[in-house]
Amino acid sequence: MRLGLALTAGDEGPGAALAEAHGLFGVLVDGPAAGAEAVAAAGAAAATEAVRIAVRLRLGHEHPVTLAEEIAVLDNAANGRIVVVADVGRLDAAEAAEDVTLLQRCWAARPVRHEGIRWRVPAGIDGHDAPEVVEVTPKPAQVAVPVWLAGAAAAAASERLGLPVLADRPEDCDRDRLVQPGLVDLTGALEADRGAVGAWRDAGATHLFVRLPGGIDIAESLVAVSRFLAPEVGMPSFPRVIAESATPAAWPGRGAGA
Amino acid sequence: MRFGVGLWCLQNTATVPRHHVTAYRELREDAQLAERLGFDSAWLSEHHFFYDGYCPALLPAAATMLAVTQRLRVATGMLLLPLQDPVRVGAGARALADRSGGRFDLGVGLGYRDVEFDGKGVPRRQRAARLAAGLEALESTVSDVPLWIGSATPTGVARAGSRGHGVLLSGANPLPLVRELAAAHRHGWDAAGRPGGRRPPIAALRNVWVTDDAAEREAVLDWVRASYVLYAGLGWSVAAQGETSAMDFRRDVGRALADAVGTTIIGPAPAVVDGLREVAEAGVDDVVFRLVIEGAPRTALHDVMRRLSEEVMPQLAGLDAA
Numbered sequence: 136m137r138l139g140l141a142l143t144a145g146d147e148g149p150g151a152a153l154a155e156a157h158g159l160f161g162v163l164v165d166g167p168a169a170g171a172e173a174v175a176a177a178g179a180a181a182a183t184e185a186v187r188i189a190v191r192l193r194l195g196h197e198h199p200v201t202l203a204e205e206i207a208v209l210d211n212a213a214n215g216r217i218v219v220v221a222d223v224g225r226l227d228a229a230e231a232a233e234d235v236t237l238l239q240r241c242w243a244a245r246p247v248r249h250e251g252i253r254w255r256v257p258a259g260i261d262g263h264d265a266p267e268v269v270e271v272t273p274k275p276a277q278v279a280v281p282v283w284l285a286g287a288a289a290a291a292a293s294e295r296l297g298l299p300v301l302a303d304r305p306e307d308c309d310r311d312r313l314v315q316p317g318l319v320d321l322t323g324a325l326e327a328d329r330g331a332v333g334a335w336r337d338a339g340a341t342h343l344f345v346r347l348p349g350g351i352d353i354a355e356s357l358v359a360v361s362r363f364l365a366p367e368v369g370m371p372s373f374p375r376v377i378a379e380s381a382t383p384a385a386w387p388g389r390g391a392g393a
Numbered sequence: 394m395r396f397g398v399g400l401w402c403l404q405n406t407a408t409v410p411r412h413h414v415t416a417y418r419e420l421r422e423d424a425q426l427a428e429r430l431g432f433d434s435a436w437l438s439e440h441h442f443f444y445d446g447y448c449p450a451l452l453p454a455a456a457t458m459l460a461v462t463q464r465l466r467v468a469t470g471m472l473l474l475p476l477q478d479p480v481r482v483g484a485g486a487r488a489l490a491d492r493s494g495g496r497f498d499l500g501v502g503l504g505y506r507d508v509e510f511d512g513k514g515v516p517r518r519q520r521a522a523r524l525a526a527g528l529e530a531l532e533s534t535v536s537d538v539p540l541w542i543g544s545a546t547p548t549g550v551a552r553a554g555s556r557g558h559g560v561l562l563s564g565a566n567p568l569p570l571v572r573e574l575a576a577a578h579r580h581g582w583d584a585a586g587r588p589g590g591r592r593p594p595i596a597a598l599r600n601v602w603v604t605d606d607a608a609e610r611e612a613v614l615d616w617v618r619a620s621y622v623l624y625a626g627l628g629w630s631v632a633a634q635g636e637t638s639a640m641d642f643r644r645d646v647g648r649a650l651a652d653a654v655g656t657t658i659i660g661p662a663p664a665v666v667d668g669l670r671e672v673a674e675a676g677v678d679d680v681v682f683r684l685v686i687e688g689a690p691r692t693a694l695h696d697v698m699r700r701l702s703e704e705v706m707p708q709l710a711g712l713d714a715a
Contacts, residue, residue: 174452174453174489175488175492176453177457177460178459181456181460197477197478204441204449209450211414214418254514256512256514257512258515261507261511265511266511270442272446272449273403273449274413274446276414
């Protein structure tokens with residue numbers, strides 16, 4: 136299982152850079168209000184070059200074509216590192232499935248024509264010479280943007296869409312999926328956090344975002360994450376002697392010991 | 394006079410192809426250069442459903458620029474407000490302002506392409522009402538973010554002035570029209586009792602290039618021409634927006650292109666300085682150099698940004714709009 140960091144709203148750039156420096160697989164942009172998601176994620180992307188950037192995108196109100204355009208721009212600005220956590224909010228499973236499907240069609244390299252219960256694209260409202268299809272551009276940098284689901288109807292929508300659900304509890308993990316993401320709150324106490332993270336690994340999670348407690352020093356906390364937690368869930372029976380032995384000596388520089 | 398540069402559109406075009414990842418990386422680098430060279434602002438532009446990936450989402454593009462700069466202002470010129478939920482736009486603008494130390498300017502316009510309205514399910518006939526309602530929402534939710542309106546008619550700019558908003562005027566506007574619109578904007582602000590207490594600024598895109606070389610001059614004028622061919626392809630037409638008769642890229646492409654190229658201020662630095670004095674005399678507070686144009690290689694873009702910064706902007710620093 137791999138670990139990622141859930142970022143604090145307003146601090147996405149420095150938080151993401153720290154997560155990358157600590158070797159985590161990715162970050163979760165989780166805090167911002169609807170409309171600020173892609174803005175906040177772009178800050179995380181500009182501060183990093185390697186971490187995957189999962190962004191919680193709130194569905195239900197804004198047109199999926201507009202949301203798809205934002206994510207496509209963001210994915211190009213992030214060199215193809217975006218994962219969308221589609222938060223279905225108050226949508227029921229059928230509505231959520233429609234919105235997510237429309238997002239994916241906008242990202243696909245085909246013109247879009249969609250007639251559903253919530254949306255019609257193109258709308259055909261201006262009559263006579265309205266187009267039959269539209270091409271939503273630019274395309275994301277990735278061939279297909281990974282989509283994970285979140286929200287009340289996520290599990291039911293997942294049955295229709297075949298997409299992973301970002302789990303809130305280890306018992307919601309599906310070990311038959313190649314990708315099973317989760318989100319856990321850490322306490323800052325090593326033994327408790329070991330137990331929490333280990334339970335997710337045992338439940339079959341593959342990508343677990345850790346949310347650090349408020350008011351804690353992120354840089355310091357990430358030392359514990361990268362030194363103890365990540366290795367311990369990164370292989371069966373990690374030999375703890377490696378993490379518990381002294382850190383290799385710092386290079387003193389030439390001439391310092393003369 | 395303040396100095397902006399634009400318009401970044403993030404395209405991958407038929408005649409100047411590139412990867413969109415490259416386009417966004419270059420956008421960040423260009424923003425950093427603009428900041429180093431002392432430009433005040435950098436401006437972005439929006440369209441939808443076009444083959445070249447013309448940027449359809451300006452707030453994340455602005456975010457990537459603001460994330461790599463410390464002083465430069467980043468502005469949308471224009472975000473097509475009728476096509477989006479203004480509450481959501483306000484949340485994005487709020488996030489940009491908070492994360493950049495207040496360096497984001499939000500310019501909004503109507504939009505004009507039928508397919509963009511139809512693609513988003515917005516009846517085109519509602520666009521003016523939606524813009525007005527959207528502005529009202531933004532005035533209350535992001536009152537600390539400067540708002541700019543894109544308009545090419547005296548009525549439109551007067552309305553912007555009456556609400557205390559700045560305006561951004563098109564680069565294709567001939568200077569007499571710029572003068573007329575600037576006057577209408579001031580009058581609108583005066584007639585409304587000077588809301589805000591401080592006159593809102595008038596920005597104008599201008600086609601400008603510093604060169605001492607005849608061959609470069611010829612190339613630049615061709616880049617300006619090519620850059621307006623794009624708008625002919627998009628179906629842009631000021632005549633379709635209001636009562637202005639000029640600049641109809643749908644009715645007479647050849648004439649409209651020639652007129653647009655004819656607005657260009659080009660030559661050695663002293664000639665450009667003189668041309669920009671005339672722009673200031675027309676009532677313009679912020680000139681936005683229209684430098685990111687079809688065909689202009691980045692080396693040429695960076696070269697002219699440097700020349701403007703070193704040879705032109707210092708000559709005009711203390712100049713105020715007439």
